[in-house]
Amino acid sequence: MTHSRIAYMPLITYPEAIADDATRAAVALARPLGYALSVTTFAVDFPRVSSGLGDLLIDIPGLVQSTEEKSRAECRRLEQLVLESAASPADVHCTARKVPWGAVPGDAAEQARYFDLALLPWAADTAPVGDMAEAVVFGSGRPAVLVPPSARPAPVDHLAIAWDGSRVAARALGDVLPLLAEGGSISVLTVRDEKPLGGSDLAGALASSLAKRGLNAKPVETTLGNRTIAEALQDTALSNGAQLLAMGGFGHSRIRDFVLGGATRGILSQLRLPVLLSH
Known part of the structure; x- marks a missing residue:
């Protein structure tokens, strides 16, 4: 990376990922602001529980496994989207984290403390995005920029x-x-x-x-x-x-x-x- 300042971007995958246009806008804004970008995609991890006789009617373990696989696939897709949206892919570092369901916002806030600021793609109609914003703004100790899809990549x-x-x-x-x-x-x-x-x-x-x-x-x-x-x-x-x-x-x-x-x-x-x- 050629920049001394690094922005952090957490991306959720469950129960739904934020719209691609908001993610593209946030990624594209990093370089004009003078930041390299560290992106974390979060794969959800569910506890393995049995519903007893209910498993005979509904394949709970199978549903859990399918949901987790879908979340991991979304991590891979988002990473590709980020790299395609970046002005210079060399300035972007992507990682995936497997985090228990419900713990993603808190984990993102902790990770954000290691960077200069957070860039948060914003969509008002995606409830988990609000939870992520709350955790990062009030729990990371770092500034956070909410980026709407309409944002333009300019200084x-x-x-x-x-x-x-x-x-x-x-x-x-x-x-x-x-x-x-x-x-x-x-x-x-x-x-x-x-x-x-x-x-x-x-x-x-x-x-x-x-x-x-x-x-x-x-x-x-x-x-x-x-x-x-x-x-x-x-x-x-x-x-x-x-x-x-x-x-x-x-x-x-x-x-x-x-x-x-x-x-x-x-x-x-x-x-x-x-x-x-x-x-």
């Missing part, structure tokens, strides 16, 4: 940071700055009516601080109106030309709902740009 010339002056927002800022291309610009986003803020010009204060470090930054204030926090931040980021949005894991009162829960999938079904989450 980040303009990023947006959701800013409320909190510790986690500062953490997100530190995590996202290495992704900004040389000479790129930053929009500092503040949502005025989402929750009480600790100052009247937080966005302006951060933009001024970034400018002193030679960065091109501008403050941008917005309001929720009838929108969710996810919609307001994405709308504002996109309208200002940002290619990536960054935010702290608990920087907004409803940030966990941005990633998790019943309302989550409805909100993120409209994810329109890569989002870096840092906890």
Whole structure:
């Protein structure tokens, strides 16, 4: 590998794999961001149990074996998809792990700790993807970028940071700055009516601080109106030309709902740009 920075990408195979277009988009984004890529595909492992007399009617061991074989075959297929989608296959390393059913998200979070950030292909209609995002964002200690299928493989010339002056927002800022291309610009986003803020010009204060470090930054204030926090931040980021949005894991009162829960999938079904989450 020629890069010193490595991104980690975990890929599930059971009960279903994420859509191929989301995986392709995430793989293709690694090189423009300046990262080599380490991909792990997870083959599911089920415990061997017998249902007694039920085995006479339903071949439980056979069903378990068939499911595991299908999962292993999906690992091989995903590895080929990753290599075909990479701009430079030499920058990609693929491994497969056999992990007990239900333990995949936690195992992925542990593996992610050994890398610089995680790239997570995103699809709101695939429930295990939300479980994976929760585990990696809140359990790895590393930043994670949710990548929708619509993401384009290009350097980040303009990023947006959701800013409320909190510790986690500062953490997100530190995590996202290495992704900004040389000479790129930053929009500092503040949502005025989402929750009480600790100052009247937080966005302006951060933009001024970034400018002193030679960065091109501008403050941008917005309001929720009838929108969710996810919609307001994405709308504002996109309208200002940002290619990536960054935010702290608990920087907004409803940030966990941005990633998790019943309302989550409805909100993120409209994810329109890569989002870096840092906890």
